[in-house]
Amino acid sequence: MITPMPCPISILIPAKNESANLRACLESARFADEIVVVDSGSTDGTREIAAEFGAAVVDFHWDGKPPKKKNWALANVPWRHAWVFILDADERITPELAEELGRIAAAPGADGYYVNRRFWFMGGWLRHCGYYPSWNLRFFRHRLGRYELLDGLGSDTGSGDNEVHEHVILDGRAGRLQNAMDHFAYPTIAVWVEKHNRYSNWEARRQGAAAGAAIDPQLVRKRRLKDLAERLPCRPTLRFVYHYVLRAGFLDGYRGYVFCRLLAFYEFLSVAKARELRRGEPR
Numbered sequence: 001m002i003t004p005m006p007c008p009i010s011i012l013i014p015a016k017n018e019s020a021n022l023r024a025c026l027e028s029a030r031f032a033d034e035i036v037v038v039d040s041g042s043t044d045g046t047r048e049i050a051a052e053f054g055a056a057v058v059d060f061h062w063d064g065k066p067p068k069k070k071n072w073a074l075a076n077v078p079w080r081h082a083w084v085f086i087l088d089a090d091e092r093i094t095p096e097l098a099e100e101l102g103r104i105a106a107a108p109g110a111d112g113y114y115v116n117r118r119f120w121f122m123g124g125w126l127r128h129c130g131y132y133p134s135w136n137l138r139f140f141r142h143r144l145g146r147y148e149l150l151d152g153l154g155s156d157t158g159s160g161d162n163e164v165h166e167h168v169i170l171d172g173r174a175g176r177l178q179n180a181m182d183h184f185a186y187p188t189i190a191v192w193v194e195k196h197n198r199y200s201n202w203e204a205r206r207q208g209a210a211a212g213a214a215i216d217p218q219l220v221r222k223r224r225l226k227d228l229a230e231r232l233p234c235r236p237t238l239r240f241v242y243h244y245v246l247r248a249g250f251l252d253g254y255r256g257y258v259f260c261r262l263l264a265f266y267e268f269l270s271v272a273k274a275r276e277l278r279r280g281e282p283r
Contacts, residue, residue: 006033062161111172112140130247204273
């Protein structure tokens with residue numbers, strides 16, 4: 001049997017204590033010729049798992065100032081290939097997506113590509129709730145893409161050393177991939193609550209911040225609508241109605257109901273923390 005040649009792309013995996021997720025993530029990325037795990041001082045065996053799969057491990061120590069992990073890696077890692085796919089440890093590249101990435105790397109029709117993500121929650125993936133489709137720019141020529149810097153956001157957001165909500169700014173033309181990848185961000189409700197408690201710190205500081213450079217026009221419109229929504233009363237209730245009723249979360253059954261309730265709770269945290277910041281109360 002002839003072993004297929006590795007796909008001539010590089011995969012960037014940002015990590016910190018991801019031993020629970022990393023093995024399955026790396027397994028899904030075996031098709032790539034180069035895998036680089038950018039690690040922030042893991043102590044749970046993350047580095048050993050990466051080495052087991054033959055991935056390169058690069059240390060990252062954040063000084064509290066830009067760039068954060070992904071931007072630093074894009075600019076400083078000596079990438080073997082021009083094309084980089086950014087893959088979080090709780091994400092999986094499906095075989096169909098891997099095959100598509102190989103075809104594009106051989107004959108690209110654009111400078112970067114958006115990939116659709118399927119969010120898995122409570123034993124199934126969310127087909128509604130406004131979480132599918134979920135397009136994210138992840139595959140691009142590494143010299144042409146950087147994550148945005150939000151003016152006025154500051155560094156003390158409590159969201160760590162990795163870009164979480166920031167989007168890639170591409171100096172070139174973008175297309176869309178036909179196949180989706182799987183996102184296992186929330187294996188339990190407890191994990192969801194822990195992550196969104198941190199994300200709400202970022203969200204509270206984001207209110208009033210501006211994008212430091214031009215991004216996708218559709219994303220700009222979305223953020224403008226979000227800025228308008230921030231002025232409305234009863235935002236947690238409105239967010240539940242938006243995701244559960246207007247975005248048909250009820251069609252996802254009980255998991256959709258729970259997920260939309262949690263989104264309303266996340267909105268409440270963001271509102272309360274933003275008010276806390278405005279009043280200058282101690283965090």
